[in-house]
Amino acid sequence: MSSVESQPHRGPTVPFLDIDKIIGDRETKIIICCGSGGVGKTTTSAAIAVRAAEAGRKVAVLTIDPARRLAQSLGVGELDNTPRPVTMIDTAAGGSLDAMMLNMKGTFDDVVIAHSTPDKAAAILQNQFYVALSSEFSGTQEYMAMEKLGQLHAEAEASGRWDLIVVDTPPARSALDFLDAPEHLSSLLDGRFLRMLLHPAHGPLRFMTAGFSMMSAVMTKILGAQIISDVQTFVRAFEALFGGFRQRATSTFELLSSRHSTFLVVATPQHDALREAEYFVDRLTEEGMPLSGMVLNRVHTSALAISPERALSLAEDLAGTSAVLEVEALRRHAALMRTIETETRLMERFAAARPAVAQTQVQSLPTDVTDLSALRCVGTLLSDKD
Amino acid sequence: MTPKHTLHIVSGKGGTGKTTIAAGLACALATSGRRVLLCEVEGRNGITERFDVPALTGPEERRISRTPAGGTVYGLSIDAEDALIEYLDTFYHLSIAGKALDRFGAVDFATSIAPGLRDVLLTGKVYEAVRRKIKNRPNSYDAVVFDAPPTGRIAKFLNVHAAVAGLAKVGPIRNQADSIMRLLRSATTTLHLVTLLEDMPVTETEEAVAALRPTRIRIGTVIENMVTPTPLDHDQLETAAAGSVLLKVPRLTVKQNQALASEFAIEAGRTLQEQQRHDRLTALGLPLASITFDPGGIDEGAIFSIAEQLTDQMSLEDG
CATH class of the missing domain: 1.10.287 (Helix Hairpins)
Structure with a gap:
């Protein structure tokens, strides 16, 4: 019975995630949308940003997704590393909206330039390991997103240009990347392996020299001597920045765990997406990160309370007659109802396992979200309790 | 009759069902008495979840399914660190040194600072699995299906040659990368792109086709997933x-x-x-194949049904 209701199938026990309340709370200064790839994270963050701006918030939305989709959905051209105003929004309530896309390498370059002498910066920027690290390292995107978020937040605090930053996270390889990357990168850059590469025979690690030379020999064997010496050059040039990296990672982490930030986990009612969502929820909870709840995108609904079995039986009665449209309409309805049943089962399982996670649902839309009016529509669906 | 390709690489945008299709393809290739290896990277346990068997750990290659056609599908979850240690052991008998490197954080460092190296290690393991048949090694497979990274990263991931070229001009890693590249470009390797009939996945598929062209890896079939026929x-x-x-x-x-x-x-x-x-x-x-949307969700039965559809639409066999 409940599975054929026309309304979204959130059980009565699942708390409602009230997006408008989050947006309306002036203490909310950062909203982070996370989730696996292909669940509509970019669209969700853009829709929240538009809704918040039109409700009077001064919003900056930061997207990391290299597919440049936010630019498309906001109707602005190519986004670059600086926030650009989105002009088409309604500013009657006193809000504004700037959108930007993260340029990973550009952000990294800026950090290097800002924290070293011109000579040193030039040497680093040219080093091939730096080039690889800044453009390809699997955690760089996440790390630089956090770096940029820190910068935007500092600018917001200083200038008052924004009072809300909405961040769309990279499509993580695993649910943990996003939280781990800053720590991973900084521990990599000031880890003991690097210190040994730099000063193989000095300091408290001297007694390990024998082990190290064996290791160094192995590395040389696998990689070739040239690589090791290139890495050493790189590391020496980079050394001055190490402490800074760890410090910045720590302060970003603090900012994210503060009451001014909130996380939204985005998912679709599909097995893999919900499983990733569970990981995100657990991890955020473990880390004491402020989690507001989950946005479920592309939830199927039907306004016709006829079971798939009945629809198929009606279709069977009409098979072979001239009522081809009726037969097809009934079959499609049956498939839709089966999809709803599958989704309901998965969502109920999630809700049973994580009962405290508030949810809001956005129904599956007939067309792609590619313009501002469609984003507004998504914003309305997000905020709508039914 | 022999499998036309011994290595099938499957990529697709997140959410398109790439792992499910890779599983279906492995089952389609596992006909009477054949052994097929299904590999994944990035440790998502996506393979074992679909077959409802315990997660794969470490370097184990475990049977995960017997197909209705009488073949066997084995699963392997490839990890860069395990691959490096195995590589050191095979070529230099240095498994202990590998573990020492791991302890010092050197493996993490090397695979992180030179991401191309990580990709060489991951694809290197696939290469090794494919080569067992040619070299008449034990545990060889008739075909290997590789559930590869998503389309946004696939060209870069597979172009291991270019990835290490800037870092290693000569040396063992360079040689390894060259051998992998030869296999990837050979006529026995094929790459399939999974997509939904939605705007963004189709756009990414078009972009991936363009990005893969310079790698000279042959694209086999574009697989349209979750299609509702009318x-x-x-x-x-x-x-x-x-x-x-x-x-x-x-x-x-x-x-x-x-x-x-x-x-x-x-x-x-x-x-x-x-x-x-x-x-x-x-x-x-490019050749297209179309997989019917299954509103009941994905389990082993659904994967066997996908396998049948792939067998009907793709030419998997020679002769």
Whole structure:
């Protein structure tokens, strides 16, 4: 019975995630949308940003997704590393909206330039390991997103240009990347392996020299001597920045765990997406990160309370007659109802396992979200309790 | 009859069902008595979840399914660190040194600072699995299916040659990368792209085809996943989508018929959009396969059904 209701199938026990309340709370200064790839994270963050701006918030939305989709959905051209105003929004309530896309390498370059002498910066920027690290390292995107978020937040605090930053996270390889990357990168850059590469025979690690030379020999064997010496050059040039990296990672982490930030986990009612969502929820909870709840995108609904079995039986009665449209309409309805049943089962399982996670649902839309009016529509669906 | 390709690489945008299709393809290749290896990277346990068996740990290659056609599918979850230690052991008998490196954080460092190295290690393991048959090694497979990274990263990931070229001009890693590249470019390797008939996945598929061209890796089939077939022609769909049809299902009330018609209008509109995207994919000039949407969700039975559909639509066999 409940599975054929026309309304979204959130059980009565699942708390409602009230997006408008989050947006309306002036203490909310950062909203982070996370989730696996292909669940509509970019669209969700853009829709929240538009809704918040039109409700009077001064919003900056930061997207990391290299597919440049936010630019498309906001109707602005190519986004670059600086926030650009989105002009088409309604500013009657006193809000504004700037959108930007993260340029990973550009952000990294800026950090290097800002924290070293011109000579040193030039040497680093040219080093091939730096080039690889800044453009390809699997955690760089996440790390630089956090770096940029820190910068935007500092600018917001200083200038008052924004009072809300909405961040769309990279499509993580695993649910943990996003939280781990800053720590991973900084521990990599000031880890003991690097210190040994730099000063193989000095300091408290001297007694390990024998082990190290064996290791160094192995590395040389696998990689070739040239690589090791290139890495050493790189590391020496980079050394001055190490402490800074760890410090910045720590302060970003603090900012994210503060009451001014909130996380939204985005998912679709599909097995893999919900499983990733569970990981995100657990991890955020473990880390004491402020989690507001989950946005479920592309939830199927039907306004016709006829079971798939009945629809198929009606279709069977009409098979072979001239009522081809009726037969097809009934079959499609049956498939839709089966999809709803599958989704309901998965969502109920999630809700049973994580009962405290508030949810809001956005129904599956007939067309792609590619313009501002469609984003507004998504914003309305997000905020709508039914 | 032999498998036409011994290595099938499967990529696709997140959410398109790439892992499910890779699993279906492995089952399709596992016909009478054949052994097929299904590998994944990035440790998502996606393979074992679909077959409802315990997660794969470490370097184990474990049987995860017997197919109705009488073959066997084995699963392997490839990890860069395990691959490096195995590599050191095989070529230099240095497994202890490998573990020491791991302890010092050197493996993490090396694979992180030179991401190309990580990719060489991951694809290197796939290479090793494929080569067992040629070298008459034990545990060899008739075919290997590789559930590869998503389309956004696939060209870069597979172009291991370019990835290490800037870092290693000569040396063992360079040689390894060269051998992997030869295998990837050979006629026995093929790459399939999984997509939904939605705008963004189709756009990413088009982009991936363009990005893969310079790698000279052969693209096999573009697999359209979760497709809802329709017996209706274009005009009928147009009429239905316009919302102007009056449905007359006996035993339904006028109101129910109206609700059915407006629901059908949306469904028909969706199908029309899907057909436009199908036309875009056709324009790529690559073989297409189409997998029917299964509203019941994915389990082993659904994977076997996908395997049948792939067997019917792809030419998997020689002779």
